[in-house]
Amino acid sequence: MSKRFLVQYKAIRMVFLVLIVALVFTVMFTENKFVAKRKLYVSFARSDSIQAYIIKKGFSFLPVIYQKNIDPDNDGIFDRHRFVEYATDNFVNYDGLIALDWEGKAYQDLIDIFTPMELNNTAKSYIDPLVLLKNINLRKIETGYYGLPSKYSTRNNTDHKEKNHLDELYSFVDVLYPSLYLNKNSIFPGESIGFVKQHLLNALKTGCSKKKIYAFITHRWHPNSKYSPNALIPISIFEKYITTIKNTNHKGCFLDGIVWWGADEIWYDKKKSVRDSINKYGSIQKFIQQEIEKYANVIWKQLNE
Numbered sequence: 530m531s532k533r534f535l536v537q538y539k540a541i542r543m544v545f546l547v548l549i550v551a552l553v554f555t556v557m558f559t560e561n562k563f564v565a566k567r568k569l570y571v572s573f574a575r576s577d578s579i580q581a582y583i584i585k586k587g588f589s590f591l592p593v594i595y596q597k598n599i600d601p602d603n604d605g606i607f608d609r610h611r612f613v614e615y616a617t618d619n620f621v622n623y624d625g626l627i628a629l630d631w632e633g634k635a636y637q638d639l640i641d642i643f644t645p646m647e648l649n650n651t652a653k654s655y656i657d658p659l660v661l662l663k664n665i666n667l668r669k670i671e672t673g674y675y676g677l678p679s680k681y682s683t684r685n686n687t688d689h690k691e692k693n694h695l696d697e698l699y700s701f702v703d704v705l706y707p708s709l710y711l712n713k714n715s716i717f718p719g720e721s722i723g724f725v726k727q728h729l730l731n732a733l734k735t736g737c738s739k740k741k742i743y744a745f746i747t748h749r750w751h752p753n754s755k756y757s758p759n760a761l762i763p764i765s766i767f768e769k770y771i772t773t774i775k776n777t778n779h780k781g782c783f784l785d786g787i788v789w790w791g792a793d794e795i796w797y798d799k800k801k802s803v804r805d806s807i808n809k810y811g812s813i814q815k816f817i818q819q820e821i822e823k824y825a826n827v828i829w830k831q832l833n834e
Contacts, residue, residue, distance in 0.1 A: 568786030673704035
C-alpha cells in the first residue's frame with residue numbers, strides 16, 4: 530500500500546467522521562429544540578392595550594367558543610341554531626386552533642364515569658358542534674374541548690374508564706386542552722403541582738402522537754381554592770409550575786404549547802376580589818406592565834427559549 534494511498538484513505542476517513550459527528554449534533558440540537566419550543570397562546574384578551582402588549586411578548590390569540598353559544602340554558606342540550614349562527618359569523622374563513630368550552634350540566638354528565646350510558650349519550654352531543662364547525666369553516670381548523678381529558682379521571686385513577694367511554698368523541702377531536710390550573714387547598718402548594726403533573730401525564734397518554742396538546746394555565750390560584758382564591762401565585766411557585774409542565778412527558782411525548790387564560794384587563798376589572806391589586810398601581814396599564822410581565826417572562830423563558 531503506497532504512502533499516497535494511505536494519506537488519501539486517512540483524509541477520506543476523517544471527512545466521514547466529521548460528517549457523522551455533525552449529523553449526530555444536528556439531530557441532538559433539533560430534538561432539543563423541538564422539546565424546548567412551545568407555541569404560546571392567550572385566551573380571553575379582547576382589549577386593544579392587552580392585545581398589543583401580548584403580541585409584543587410573542588403570544589398569539591386562541592379563540593374560545595363559550596357555553597353561551599353552545600348550551601346557553603345550561604340544560605345539557607346543544608343549541609344548534611345559536612351555535613351555527615355564531616360560528617357562521619366568526620369562523621367561516623378562520624384558519625387555526627379553536628377551543629370549545631362546554632361546561633355546566635353537560636360536562637358533569639360527560640365526566641361522570643359511573644353512569645356509562647348517560648356519558649355515551651352526552652359524548653355524542655359533544656360531537657355535533659365539532660362536525661358542524663368543520664362543515665361551516667372553509668379553511669383548516671383544529672378543534673377540541675377545554676377540560677378534556679378531565680382532571681377528575683386523574684384524581685380518581687380512572688383515566689382508563691374515561692378513555693374507553695370517550696373514544697368516539699376523541700376520534701373527532703384534533704386537540705386536547707387539559708385544564709392545569711393550580712388549586713391552593715393546603716398549606717403545601719407542591720401538592721397541587723404534583724396533581725398538575727399527573728393530570729398532564731394523563732393527557733399525554735391519551736393523545737401521544739395522535740393529538741396536539743395545549744394546556745390551559747393561569748397565574749392565579751383557582752377560584753375554588755380553599756386558600757387565597759384568585760390571588761396571584763407567587764413567582765417562585767409559578768416558575769416550578771411552568772417548569773413541571775415543560776418537562777413532563779410520556780415516552781418522549783411533550784405538550785405542544787400552552788393557553789394562558791385570564792391575562793386581560795376585562796377579566797380583572799370584573800373580579801372585585803382582584804381589583805385591589807390593580808388599584809395600588811393606579812391604572813390597569815401599569816398593573817399589566819409590572820405584574821403580568823413577570824408571569825409572561827417566566828412563560829416565555831421556560832417554554833420558548
